[in-house]
Amino acid sequence: MCRHLAYLGPAVPLSAFLLDAPHSLAKQAWAPADMRGGGTVNADGFGVAWYPRAGPPVRYRSAMPIWSDAALPRLAAVTPASAMLAAVRSATVGMPVTESAAAPFVDGRWLFSHNGVVRGWPQSIAGLAADLPIEDLLTAEAPVDAVTLFSLVRHQMRAGKRPEEVVPSLIAEVARVAPDSRLNLLLTDGTRIIATTWGHALSVRAGDGAVLVSSEPLDDHPSWRPVPDRHLLVATPSSLSLTPLGDGFDGEVPRRA
Numbered sequence: 001m002c003r004h005l006a007y008l009g010p011a012v013p014l015s016a017f018l019l020d021a022p023h024s025l026a027k028q029a030w031a032p033a034d035m036r037g038g039g040t041v042n043a044d045g046f047g048v049a050w051y052p053r054a055g056p057p058v059r060y061r062s063a064m065p066i067w068s069d070a071a072l073p074r075l076a077a078v079t080p081a082s083a084m085l086a087a088v089r090s091a092t093v094g095m096p097v098t099e100s101a102a103a104p105f106v107d108g109r110w111l112f113s114h115n116g117v118v119r120g121w122p123q124s125i126a127g128l129a130a131d132l133p134i135e136d137l138l139t140a141e142a143p144v145d146a147v148t149l150f151s152l153v154r155h156q157m158r159a160g161k162r163p164e165e166v167v168p169s170l171i172a173e174v175a176r177v178a179p180d181s182r183l184n185l186l187l188t189d190g191t192r193i194i195a196t197t198w199g200h201a202l203s204v205r206a207g208d209g210a211v212l213v214s215s216e217p218l219d220d221h222p223s224w225r226p227v228p229d230r231h232l233l234v235a236t237p238s239s240l241s242l243t244p245l246g247d248g249f250d251g252e253v254p255r256r257a
Contacts, residue, residue: 003028004087004113004186006193008237009210015076021218026066029088044091045102049111050081051190063099083190085111092117101142105150109189114146116182121145124178163194168232195233202227211235
């Protein structure tokens, strides 16, 4: 399974989370502490996207393992970000190992990552994808389950639905047609983070005007707390909510006051 993280808060260098932390994303790529569902390392590409002061997010991706990219350490050390999403990839057998298959995936200001696998893809969720615009199918970045999931998410958001409603509703639909899937999603627009745990771990560290979520804690700071399995997390630098995702979850998420 892959590893991913998202951060919102005061600007820090990308390297703080990608390379410098004791259990950074790069460390998790070759020495993960909690690998489930097959695989031992996350060597099938990586990506990071962040938000400059103006304009759309900037993305840097590679099909190489994160530890083999000679340009990344310098780039990450001199690039500050107050919002970012990054991921390292362990490709599901049969799916391509290409730069275009590495998260984050981008649509406008939205960034997306998937840690897991859709069982029986693509046949299992072909019915769900049947309602997608043909343009989305023809321009999909890569023939992988994560891209299909993001296409389904953004299609509903473009129709005016809140991501806090779209993500858990999609989890329920995919779990119904593709049982035993691992559906750990991560979505941000630079102002809030929407994440799910469905078959894999996620931890969150919040406080001091910042929030960091990651597949595994990046250090031994006592503020880290695990997100229970089958939960929806919605977070900003000043708020955090957790909502259970049962098998029959209908997608309704309580609004914060």
